[in-house]
Amino acid sequence: MKALISLALAAVATTASAQTPPSWTRATEPFAIADNLYYVGTEGLSAFLITTPKGHILIDGALPSSAKPIEANIAKLGFKVGDVKVLLNTHAHFDHSGGLAELKRDAGASLAASAQDRVALETGKYPGSEEVTAFDFPPVKVDRVLKDGDKVGLGGVVLTAHLTPGHTAGCTTWTFPVKVGSVVRQALLYCSTSVAANRLVSKTRGPQYPGIAADYPRSFAKLKAMKADIFLAPHGEQFGMAAKRVAMGPGKANPFVDPTELARVVAASETDFKAQLARQQEAAK
Numbered sequence: 001m002k003a004l005i006s007l008a009l010a011a012v013a014t015t016a017s018a019q020t021p022p023s024w025t026r027a028t029e030p031f032a033i034a035d036n037l038y039y040v041g042t043e044g045l046s047a048f049l050i051t052t053p054k055g056h057i058l059i060d061g062a063l064p065s066s067a068k069p070i071e072a073n074i075a076k077l078g079f080k081v082g083d084v085k086v087l088l089n090t091h092a093h094f095d096h097s098g099g100l101a102e103l104k105r106d107a108g109a110s111l112a113a114s115a116q117d118r119v120a121l122e123t124g125k126y127p128g129s130e131e132v133t134a135f136d137f138p139p140v141k142v143d144r145v146l147k148d149g150d151k152v153g154l155g156g157v158v159l160t161a162h163l164t165p166g167h168t169a170g171c172t173t174w175t176f177p178v179k180v181g182s183v184v185r186q187a188l189l190y191c192s193t194s195v196a197a198n199r200l201v202s203k204t205r206g207p208q209y210p211g212i213a214a215d216y217p218r219s220f221a222k223l224k225a226m227k228a229d230i231f232l233a234p235h236g237e238q239f240g241m242a243a244k245r246v247a248m249g250p251g252k253a254n255p256f257v258d259p260t261e262l263a264r265v266v267a268a269s270e271t272d273f274k275a276q277l278a279r280q281q282e283a284a285k
């Protein structure tokens with residue numbers, strides 16, 4: 001158990017400090033996924049811009065070093081960073097929350113986030129692994145605290161927050177309608193349900209946070225009952241972003257529309273969770 005955790009932490013720690021996967025910091029061209037929904041992240045770390053006549057909504061801030069590249073992408077699309085009014089987050093990990101503090105300052109936007117991820121956001125720490133400084137990110141104040149089912153609206157766009165805890169205690173999956181051509185589709189930004197560096201069970205240190213091992217199965221059940229025409233995720237590789245963007249083109253069906261993708265991703269993630277739980281339980285004996 002201990003070896004496994006140290007190994008997992010060491011891997012992520014190294015990743016954060018020295019060997020960040022190159023795709024995480026590699027810039028990529030922003031593009032429209034659908035009507036008023038844009039990808040403005042780096043190659044490997046997502047950030048989504050939803051534009052409205054009353055200002056814009058930006059979801060996720062990637063790494064601390066990603067704030068300026070995200071802002072550059074917003075500008076490239078012809079939008080103003082100062083028009084971003086609302087910042088949202090899928091989950092409070094350094095690779096998705098790291099840029100939020102700077103983006104918030106530069107845009108003058110307010111941040112809405114789940115109650116359960118608030119401490120992580122406001123301390124810039126990974127709860128349960130506070131000693132791993134490689135997980136740290138610039139703290140950012142939460143202006144509006146959200147609970148499951150809460151809605152965030154701006155300029156006629158309404159997003160719904162669905163708490164899918166496990167990956168973090170306040171992991172938030174977002175749903176919102178978006179037009180593809182003349183058809184309104186349901187978009188779902190999945191928070192992630194991977195185990196990653198999380199302790200599900202541990203004899204020596206206890207779980208990453210109380211109740212984590214029970215949260216994952218509940219989140220899988222919840223996600224299985226949800227529908228998504230457009231499946232989005234915090235990492236491009238989790239939703240086949242690279243292949244889909246090259247498959248886009250005039251007269252072609254939008255490749256981001258795939259009502260079967262959510263179920264496939266959740267099933268694969270649940271299988272992986274069960275294997276990791278068994279491994280951690282065995283190691284904790």
Ligand SMILES: [Zn+2]
Nearest residue numbers: 091093167192
């Ligand atoms: Zn994460």
